[in-house]
Amino acid sequence: MSAPTAARAPRAAAPQPRRPSLLADLRRVTRHQLFWPVAALVVLVLACGVYSPGFLDVTIKDDHLFGQPIDILRQSVTPLLLGLGMCLVIATGGIDLSVGAVMAISLAVSLTYIDATGPGTGTALVAVAIGLVTALLIGAFNGFLVTALGIQPFIATMILMVAGRGIAMLVTEGQITTTASPAFKSIGSGFVLGVPTPVVIGAVVFVLVTVLVRRTALGMLVESIGINREASRLAGVRARGLEWSVYAICGLLAGLAGLVYGAPTMAADANNIGLMKELDAIMVVVLGGTRLDGGKFSLAGVVVGSLLLTTIERAVIIFHIPSQVTPLFKALVLIIVCLAASERLRKAVTGAVGRLVPARPQEAS
């Protein structure tokens, strides 16, 4: 996305040295890959604020933060966690369709353990560990199919997308396992220093992942695999192990997302937890400006994307639009984003603009 624009920028600037620098700055800002998502987010939040005064209010009750913005933050954690893992997988040129099913499995495993053992804090910790390890193993299995056996990512992860809910049902024996464990519940509905626990978890995970991939060469290697697998192999990048661990991380984060998402209800509904969430995860990544064909990725974009997605869902309620049309909105947003990213459409638009503005003499080159 950014490569062609970066190449075009100096050429456009060269014949017009007298262009005011303010405009050039503006151009640079608008060309940043996160500009449009952030702009959309700001406009949407402002629109909600105008339509429903008090939307932006944050109050402190019993030392806890409350308010619509906090709710949006809290709800955006699930797509954020899914999106971070998905973003890395997509950067390698892959996709993970099993994240929704992994959410269901990890929650089912954790709650079944708590149900069998008891509501103590120690049990809750063990339950979380078991759920996360299960998710990690599932991610590793996906990675095994993709890297060791060379199955297309889309297909390899679709297998678990189909079978995963069945497995979760096997774990809960077809029931909706409900149980009580205050410690476990606090993962989803508790507060740390007044901030909702999920938000803290999301922030910590985001920082960890960012440090892991951006403070080391890991992120660059992942991008190199996504951009040109063969070239990166010739350059000595050990794609197999790297790709494998990316799928494992994605599984782990999906498991965590399942626990955070399901903890407030304490009910492992294997059929419905995480249903269609893989689509949310992909949307979040796409909204954040990461292209689906792999290569360059933006973790900050995932944060913006998940906030945008959650705000869209919330805006539907604020504007009193029947909540059933939310998928319609998501579809339109996805179609618009995809079309906007399309090289062909962009060329057509810039071509039309070029024809309208005759001040670009080397159009023929």
Added chain:
Amino acid sequence: MTTLLTPLSTASQWGARLRDPRYLPVTGTLVALLLILVVGQLRYSEKRSFLSMKLFSNLLVDNSYLLVLAVGMTFVIITGGIDLSVGAVVALVGLTTAKLLIGGFPLWAVLAIGVLVGAAFGTLIGVMVQYFDVQPFIASLAAMFLARGLCNVVSVESLGIKHEGFAALAAWKLKFGEGRESWSINLSMLIAFAVLVVAFVILHHTRFGRTVYGLGSGAGGNAVALMGLRAASTRVWVYVISGTCAGISGILFALYTKSGFNLTGIGMELDAIAAVVIGGALLTGGGGFVLGSATGVLVYGLLQVVIAREGLQSWWTKVLIGVVLLGFVLLQRTLSARRSRAT
């Protein structure tokens, strides 16, 4: 890859076909089908024979809509694409049909509109894929959201269809046999069979069909375009075919359930993809057969019958389908690895 079919006419060549590497996945499907039938016959024949016309009749009654979906999906998968919208389109067509019939529209118009809705969604995906370079997976995902969203706009409650003509269509059947051994052919089966035949002819005996195989055979369809075949329009048409099949399937599903509901067809696209993959189509594109996909649907349906007969809970279906899918993907993988080593 050499996947273009040459029409063979003599029956004696079928034996050679079964051992031909490019038909091996389909041979695997046939083996799986026979295996399930034999095991079923041995295990479930206490009162009366498991293998009977009634079994196949029921199988087709229950899965005719899936057969139509799988046939459409075969075209898309052979080009190396995917269509994830079909399940949602089935739901939307069902709901549209129900709503329009309740609104008093003539039956023929309603059925035509139903099929057209499917075709419109296919066109949308095809245009996005071909002219805006959107990945098929994403384009069809967007269409899936769109269809589900429109479903919710039409109605969030199940709409029963009480139209007399529609009920007559649903109830029409040719009966054979007597008593407990009786079996029948209903309208859905005939429609599904007609779709199957038309698709078979189009895919395996026309220039369009060859182009479909060519699109999936590598170089992103460039080779096909260089040969002077209509790569661009074919790629759009492939999705139109899949969408139209989804439209027909939606009507068949409405005939089957006599209602429209916005939550029908969740995961149905995966059933269709699974059936096509089990039927021997390569998900990388370039290989697959209409009749293979039909066999895949039978395997899928029989697995459900077996699970029901074994008294297992329904969620075992998902696990088993996953396992079978994995098995067939691995089979394809080893076959294609061996083939690329051989060349």
